[in-house]
Amino acid sequence: MHVFAEIITIGDELLIGQIVDTNSAFIADELTKIGISVRRIISIPDKSHDIIETLENSLKYANILILTGGLGPTSDDITKQTLAQLFDSKMIIHKPTLREIEKYFAKRGIEVSERNRKQAEIPNVCTPLKNSIGTAPGMLFMKSGRQIYSLPGVPFEMKALIKEQVIPTILKEFKLPIILHTTVLTTGLSESYAADLLKEWEERIPAGCSLAYLPSPGILKLRISISGSNREILKNQLKSLEEELKSLIGYQFVFGTDTDTLQSVIGRRLTELHQTLAVAESCTGGYIAHLVTSVPGASAYFYGSATSYSNNSKIKVLKVSESNIQSEGSVSKAVVEQMAEGAKRIFNTDFGIATSGIAGPDGGTELKPVGTIWIAVATPDKIITQKFFFPDVRERNIVRASITALNMLRIAIDEFNKK
Amino acid sequence: MHVFAEIITIGDELLIGQIVDTNSAFIADELTKIGISVRRIISIPDKSHDIIETLENSLKYANILILTGGLGPTSDDITKQTLAQLFDSKMIIHKPTLREIEKYFAKRGIEVSERNRKQAEIPNVCTPLKNSIGTAPGMLFMKSGRQIYSLPGVPFEMKALIKEQVIPTILKEFKLPIILHTTVLTTGLSESYAADLLKEWEERIPAGCSLAYLPSPGILKLRISISGSNREILKNQLKSLEEELKSLIGYQFVFGTDTDTLQSVIGRRLTELHQTLAVAESCTGGYIAHLVTSVPGASAYFYGSATSYSNNSKIKVLKVSESNIQSEGSVSKAVVEQMAEGAKRIFNTDFGIATSGIAGPDGGTELKPVGTIWIAVATPDKIITQKFFFPDVRERNIVRASITALNMLRIAIDEFNKK
Numbered sequence: 001m002h003v004f005a006e007i008i009t010i011g012d013e014l015l016i017g018q019i020v021d022t023n024s025a026f027i028a029d030e031l032t033k034i035g036i037s038v039r040r041i042i043s044i045p046d047k048s049h050d051i052i053e054t055l056e057n058s059l060k061y062a063n064i065l066i067l068t069g070g071l072g073p074t075s076d077d078i079t080k081q082t083l084a085q086l087f088d089s090k091m092i093i094h095k096p097t098l099r100e101i102e103k104y105f106a107k108r109g110i111e112v113s114e115r116n117r118k119q120a121e122i123p124n125v126c127t128p129l130k131n132s133i134g135t136a137p138g139m140l141f142m143k144s145g146r147q148i149y150s151l152p153g154v155p156f157e158m159k160a161l162i163k164e165q166v167i168p169t170i171l172k173e174f175k176l177p178i179i180l181h182t183t184v185l186t187t188g189l190s191e192s193y194a195a196d197l198l199k200e201w202e203e204r205i206p207a208g209c210s211l212a213y214l215p216s217p218g219i220l221k222l223r224i225s226i227s228g229s230n231r232e233i234l235k236n237q238l239k240s241l242e243e244e245l246k247s248l249i250g251y252q253f254v255f256g257t258d259t260d261t262l263q264s265v266i267g268r269r270l271t272e273l274h275q276t277l278a279v280a281e282s283c284t285g286g287y288i289a290h291l292v293t294s295v296p297g298a299s300a301y302f303y304g305s306a307t308s309y310s311n312n313s314k315i316k317v318l319k320v321s322e323s324n325i326q327s328e329g330s331v332s333k334a335v336v337e338q339m340a341e342g343a344k345r346i347f348n349t350d351f352g353i354a355t356s357g358i359a360g361p362d363g364g365t366e367l368k369p370v371g372t373i374w375i376a377v378a379t380p381d382k383i384i385t386q387k388f389f390f391p392d393v394r395e396r397n398i399v400r401a402s403i404t405a406l407n408m409l410r411i412a413i414d415e416f417n418k419k
Numbered sequence: 420m421h422v423f424a425e426i427i428t429i430g431d432e433l434l435i436g437q438i439v440d441t442n443s444a445f446i447a448d449e450l451t452k453i454g455i456s457v458r459r460i461i462s463i464p465d466k467s468h469d470i471i472e473t474l475e476n477s478l479k480y481a482n483i484l485i486l487t488g489g490l491g492p493t494s495d496d497i498t499k500q501t502l503a504q505l506f507d508s509k510m511i512i513h514k515p516t517l518r519e520i521e522k523y524f525a526k527r528g529i530e531v532s533e534r535n536r537k538q539a540e541i542p543n544v545c546t547p548l549k550n551s552i553g554t555a556p557g558m559l560f561m562k563s564g565r566q567i568y569s570l571p572g573v574p575f576e577m578k579a580l581i582k583e584q585v586i587p588t589i590l591k592e593f594k595l596p597i598i599l600h601t602t603v604l605t606t607g608l609s610e611s612y613a614a615d616l617l618k619e620w621e622e623r624i625p626a627g628c629s630l631a632y633l634p635s636p637g638i639l640k641l642r643i644s645i646s647g648s649n650r651e652i653l654k655n656q657l658k659s660l661e662e663e664l665k666s667l668i669g670y671q672f673v674f675g676t677d678t679d680t681l682q683s684v685i686g687r688r689l690t691e692l693h694q695t696l697a698v699a700e701s702c703t704g705g706y707i708a709h710l711v712t713s714v715p716g717a718s719a720y721f722y723g724s725a726t727s728y729s730n731n732s733k734i735k736v737l738k739v740s741e742s743n744i745q746s747e748g749s750v751s752k753a754v755v756e757q758m759a760e761g762a763k764r765i766f767n768t769d770f771g772i773a774t775s776g777i778a779g780p781d782g783g784t785e786l787k788p789v790g791t792i793w794i795a796v797a798t799p800d801k802i803i804t805q806k807f808f809f810p811d812v813r814e815r816n817i818v819r820a821s822i823t824a825l826n827m828l829r830i831a832i833d834e835f836n837k838k
Contacts, residue, residue: 021440024439040473285717302728306723308723
């Protein structure tokens with residue numbers, strides 16, 4: 001059975017361009033992953049007439065409607081009242097929700113107002129869906145075999161409801177094929193290069209399998225999807241497809257799967273090995289340190305970093321030799337190596353990484369144009385240095401240089417520990 | 420005359436959740452700013468039937484339709500063919516576009532393929548709109564007084580076409596009121612606090628004026644809009660409303676207007692004053708340095724930063740006293756002040772800022788729970804220190820602490836230079 005869904009996001013703020021609708025892409029991705037086709041995504045204002053008209057139209061085309069937004073406590077939030085009217089339903093107090101609201105306010109020592117109490121009202125024909133993160137429950141309405149879900153617009157509440165309530169309920173109600181996914185994470189590959197590399201393999205993979213390319217600055221995600229009827233067989237097939245893909249792309253480029261990040265992979269590895277890291281940054285200006293410290297628990301292996309923007313700070317803080325800066329310039333092999341060694345020595349760590357380059361838009365010369373970037377990784381027993389050229393806008397050059405440095409570090413950690 | 424628009428974004432990638440539709444919010448914002456009401460935003464797949472059905476339906480409600488996507492060179496891009504069919508039009512070669520395409524390939528020494536040449540084809544009934552950034556032109560179709568714009572989906576090409584072609588054409592065709600805007604940028608204020616503060620003022624401002632609250636982590640933007648018929652009068656009215664708003668909110672919270680950022684405001688000020696900055700970060704982990712160095716030309720005033728995650732690096736690199744760390748802990752007034760002083764001294768700058776806190780999710784204690792953050796600013800003649808509590812998730816705590824530190828720095832620079 002082919003199941004179609006439509007996503008309807010409700011809120012004036014969407015139509016005046018005040019916020020970007022990120023909810024729909026999340027919901028569409030979750031639905032696609034279980035084999036449901038999303039036919040349309042529609043954003044409409046908080047107007048009763050528009051909500052009813054859109055719903056009635058969408059019900060002609062879709063088995064499932066997912067509505068987000070308009071469930072808040074203020075007077076412009078009218079989704080609940082509109083649904084009650086559409087389904088000829090009266091409002092009742094949903095006791096578990098009222099108890100949650102009372103608990104929430106009691107904890108903060110505030111009295112529950114009439115407006116807050118009203119948040120516990122739901123139309124009596126709907127099935128409430130437990131919201132594990134907030135107080136407003138989701139609601140499920142049924143109409144001639146079709147499901148209509150109404151969810152809060154707050155992204156993290158909506159996400160919890162989709163994962164914990166909506167997807168399981170859909171899977172129970174509709175007979176869908178089993179679909180499994182795995183995402184292989186790569187860096188250093190362009191989309192077109194990867195497509196050429198994988199062309200033959202893509203033609204060879206069995207029916208029911210597909211590959212999606214998901215690019216973002218510095219990173220290319222490759223998602224393999226597979227569908228069928230036997231979960232165990234699919235799991236094994238997926239595992240071997242993943243291994244094939246990884247070995248085709250190569251260890252140098254593949255840094256993880258699914259929710260991994262370069263900094264989390266490095267963090268896990270350093271924690272296991274009881275080894276430590278310091279960073280010296282010039283053109284990346286603190287972004288590498290920011291990525292590394294965005295991982296909870298980074299203090300176990302990350303001791304610190306120095307961002308040295310001035311030559312003087314390179315000399316004074318990182319102990320780069322003044323004569324090297326004068327003879328080679330600060331964007332050079334000699335200087336970036338001394339920066340990496342300096343960071344490692346000063347912070348007393350096992351590994352040190354450093355960047356020095358010209359992020360732009362100014363500062364380029366004919367010999368060293370904007371985008372010229374040197375990266376060095378100092379390990380306990382050697383130093384690896386490479387020159388790159390990223391001729392993009394400042395912001396993206398910083399991101400790409402940082403990701404590239406982390407990937408060099410990942411490889412250097414593995415190589416050192418193999419011995 | 421009230422003018423309505425609908426935005427239609429076309430692309431399979433939107434409906435499988437592969438990309439977030441950021442184009443629509445941009446377009447909705449641009450249309451809202453010139454006084455047009457956006458009625459719906461609809462995302463549909465690259466299917467001829469869906470495009471025609473959606474267009475015909477939207478034309479019943481809107482004077483202006485803006486379509487994005489589906490104009491690329493690959494076989495799944497079918498917007499152009501579909502519009503030609505809908506408007507009973509044949510394809511012709513658009514000479515200026517062909518010349519652009521030939522130039523593009525000649526520069527790269529590649530021959531123009533048949534597929535690329537086809538990119539220069541447009542339906543003969545449309546008015547081509549010059550794309551100043553890419554090769555594919557926008558297209559304008561007219562139907563009984565209604566305008567239908569078809570634009571490429573690539574965000575930066577779409578944005579250029581909206582600003583340079585679409586908005587001017589709409590303003591020529593439709594009689595719209597003049598609308599002017601200014602955005603006052605604040606930090607350190609919650610939306611509800613600001614709303615209470617501005618309640619009376621909002622009730623008092625003249626008809627035709629409105630205020631929008633645009634919150635993002637750590638920053639609240641307040642946009643004043645004003646409409647009428649005389650541009651000069653409106654400009655003056657807007658200026659005085661802006662001044663009223665600024666003085667109501669107060670200098671401590673207002674850091675700029677429109678496209679300013681805290682780091683660009685600070686950068687401009689330090690450049691003018693020929694003064695310099697160094698940073699010492701613990702819990703913010705490099706994010707302050709990243710913000711500061713995201714401004715082109717930051718090397719003129721930013722000398723460097725040290726991220727000291729380990730106690731040892733605080734002692735060794737920033738010369739924090741070991742006994743202070745032992746008696747007060749590293750998250751303390753004494754330590755954060757020594758970090759700021761240390762950064763200023765080591766990098767030899769006029770100002771030094773420092774953060775030390777517990778970003779979470781681990782590391783909190785009863786006395787110093789997650790979210791406890793100390794910030795210090797060392798000026799040439801004194802040190803300003805403050806304790807904050809940001810009990811949110813790690814990522815947002817880092818952003819808020821960084822923005823708060825930069826705002827303290829902004830005020831300290833002004834205060835020092837007033838003397």
